[in-house]
Amino acid sequence: MALKFIKKVFSFGRKEAEETPPEDQPLAPLNLDALKEFAAEKPAEVSPSPLRGGSVGEADRGGVLDEAREVLSSPTPFEEAPRAADTTPSGPSDHLPIKGEGAAAPAIEPFPARPEIPTTPGEVPEPAPAEIPVTPEDVPAPSMPGEVPPGPGETPAPEQPEVPPETPAPSQPEPAPAPSPPDVPETPSVPTQPPTEVPPEQALATGPVQPAASAPVLTGKVTVGKAVEKAAEPPATVAAEARRTWFQRLRQGLSRSSRELSGSISGIFTKRKLDDDTLEELEDVLLRADLGMETALRVTDSLASSRYGRDVSDAEVRAIMAQEVEKVLAPVAMPLELDLSHKPHVILVVGVNGTGKTTTIGKLAAKLRQGGLSVMLAAGDTFRAAAIEQLKIWGERTGSPVVSSKLGADAAGLAWDAFEKAKAAGSDVLIIDTAGRLQNKAELMAELEKIARVLGKHDPEAPHTVLQTVDATTGQNALSQVEIFRNVAGVNGLVMTKLDGTARGGILVAIAAKHKLPVYFIGVGEQVEDLEPFSAGDFAKAIAGVG
Numbered sequence: 001m002a003l004k005f006i007k008k009v010f011s012f013g014r015k016e017a018e019e020t021p022p023e024d025q026p027l028a029p030l031n032l033d034a035l036k037e038f039a040a041e042k043p044a045e046v047s048p049s050p051l052r053g054g055s056v057g058e059a060d061r062g063g064v065l066d067e068a069r070e071v072l073s074s075p076t077p078f079e080e081a082p083r084a085a086d087t088t089p090s091g092p093s094d095h096l097p098i099k100g101e102g103a104a105a106p107a108i109e110p111f112p113a114r115p116e117i118p119t120t121p122g123e124v125p126e127p128a129p130a131e132i133p134v135t136p137e138d139v140p141a142p143s144m145p146g147e148v149p150p151g152p153g154e155t156p157a158p159e160q161p162e163v164p165p166e167t168p169a170p171s172q173p174e175p176a177p178a179p180s181p182p183d184v185p186e187t188p189s190v191p192t193q194p195p196t197e198v199p200p201e202q203a204l205a206t207g208p209v210q211p212a213a214s215a216p217v218l219t220g221k222v223t224v225g226k227a228v229e230k231a232a233e234p235p236a237t238v239a240a241e242a243r244r245t246w247f248q249r250l251r252q253g254l255s256r257s258s259r260e261l262s263g264s265i266s267g268i269f270t271k272r273k274l275d276d277d278t279l280e281e282l283e284d285v286l287l288r289a290d291l292g293m294e295t296a297l298r299v300t301d302s303l304a305s306s307r308y309g310r311d312v313s314d315a316e317v318r319a320i321m322a323q324e325v326e327k328v329l330a331p332v333a334m335p336l337e338l339d340l341s342h343k344p345h346v347i348l349v350v351g352v353n354g355t356g357k358t359t360t361i362g363k364l365a366a367k368l369r370q371g372g373l374s375v376m377l378a379a380g381d382t383f384r385a386a387a388i389e390q391l392k393i394w395g396e397r398t399g400s401p402v403v404s405s406k407l408g409a410d411a412a413g414l415a416w417d418a419f420e421k422a423k424a425a426g427s428d429v430l431i432i433d434t435a436g437r438l439q440n441k442a443e444l445m446a447e448l449e450k451i452a453r454v455l456g457k458h459d460p461e462a463p464h465t466v467l468q469t470v471d472a473t474t475g476q477n478a479l480s481q482v483e484i485f486r487n488v489a490g491v492n493g494l495v496m497t498k499l500d501g502t503a504r505g506g507i508l509v510a511i512a513a514k515h516k517l518p519v520y521f522i523g524v525g526e527q528v529e530d531l532e533p534f535s536a537g538d539f540a541k542a543i544a545g546v547g
């Protein structure tokens with residue numbers, strides 16, 4: 001049977017999801033071993049459609065783009081994210097009106113066709129895939145960038161002529177494969193010296209990733225989950241331990257947010273009954289913690305309905321807060337799924353400068369490589385030499401070829417080239433980094449539109465996933481950033497970064513309540529293991545200081 005007709009699905013175990021799947025979570029991890037066996041005996045249909053998170057639907061994309069143009073050409077509705085410290089005090093402004101919300105207008109040219117995506121898990125039509133633990137045999141020796149051999153039946157990457165992105169020629173005949181497969185041209189130039197601005201020990205301090213490059217050709221849906229370093233151990237032990245370790249890291253990362261909240265809550269409820277005054281004070285505390293008005297009201301309403309007029313301990317308040325926060329987060333805590341019937345599945349990573357795009361790409365590439373996928377990276381942030389160098393280091397580390405160009409080159413041209421190279425190399429996934437310059441918002445919008453347009457000439461559905469990195473330390477600013485990039489770039493999933501060490505972790509809850517976009521991963525540090533699938537329950541407990 002033709003392997004490409006076999007729908008292969010794997011996920012790295014999400015223990016929590018197995019144990020307590022959110023009510024409307026659509027994609028519980030399945031058993032990968034079982035699926036492999038199943039696939040070996042009985043071919044299944046190739047999964048017909050990719051999963052994408054809820055976002056701007058085709059019908060309203062034109063509308064929101066128009067809106068976005070307006071937003072971007074008008075006085076700035078948000079500021080550029082601060083690069084490091086948590087320095088942006090802001091009030092509870094998350095209930096400001098959203099420009100363009102609910103707009104419905106005819107689709108416009110720039111973005112490739114994309115089906116309407118449900119924003120809540122319950123609306124996702126696909127059945128849950130089986131979970132397939134990656135076994136040690138799936139993990140062969142690491143390979144270096146440019147050295148990832150083409151898989152069976154793959155075409156070696158030919159030399160690509162420079163193709164101006166404005167005039168791509170989709171009907172252009174495929175160039176004949178070169179007799180000896182050349183490496184991706186720009187790939188091997190991994191710097192031997194650490195770049196000045198991003199030293200390798202900062203970005204890549206945890207040793208080489210062990211890729212699983214000899215995995216069979218995968219088609220259909222792939223769920224990207226937890227890291228699999230410990231896959232050789234008994235599954236139950238591994239999952240429990242991995243979960244504990246991650247939860248500890250998450251608790252530690254969110255300790256500032258949680259400490260400030262807990263301190264304020266116990267300040268209010270020491271020897272006081274629950275009355276209008278205490279409820280109002282609590283509401284202020286929750287708003288100051290960036291949780292947003294909707295969640296603040298949920299918590300105070302829930303408390304008032306069961307305990308009004310009674311003594312309440314701070315532990316009770318925190319427990320109720322954890323419950324209510326989890327309710328808000330559960331619908332957006334979705335695993336990232338990639339549809340490998342598109343080769344490559346293109347992930348466009350967008351976001352304001354410094355929000356962690358490049359770092360997240362590296363961490364994600366590591367997860368995908370560990371899961372046996374071949375990955376190509378494209379250094380589409382052509383404005384910062386350090387960003388290009390940083391991506392090359394991640395490429396080296398994860399065994400993912402990196403397509404790059406000269407500083408200042410056209411990012412859409414680079415994206416066009418990168419798609420061709422990924423296709424020719426048979427890569428499963430192409431991840432494209434982008435610049436997040438907000439100094440000139442019209443330029444940024446034009447650049448992202450052009451990248452999407454150019455990719456759409458290769459594959460009308462590309463980019464298949466548009467991920468936005470959001471820096472938790474920016475507090476309320478993050479809400480506007482999501483608004484803008486969602487409209488400009490058709491963002492359909494979020495990665496919240498830098499939850500470690502900030503007192504503003506609550507902003508994730510406000511973003512979930514307002515934008516309802518899937519949150520695929522959260523980052524709590526700079527290392528490869530500091531990115532994990534987002535769990536509503538873990539996050540809610542960690543921020544409330546419960547459990």
Ligand SMILES: Nc1nc2c(ncn2[C@@H]2O[C@H](COP(=O)(O)OP(=O)(O)OP(=O)(O)O)[C@@H](O)[C@H]2O)c(=O)[nH]1
Pocket residue numbers: 202203351352353354355356357358359360381384387390434435436469497498499500523524525526530
């Ligand atoms: N503490 C912490 N730092 C992070 C996290 N993610 C990224 N960083 C750091 O944030 C800084 C900026 O990350 P980048 O990946 O360069 O961000 P970027 O969006 O690609 O930035 P540009 O290249 O300027 O567009 C780097 O120092 C990263 O190491 C995180 O989850 N926690």
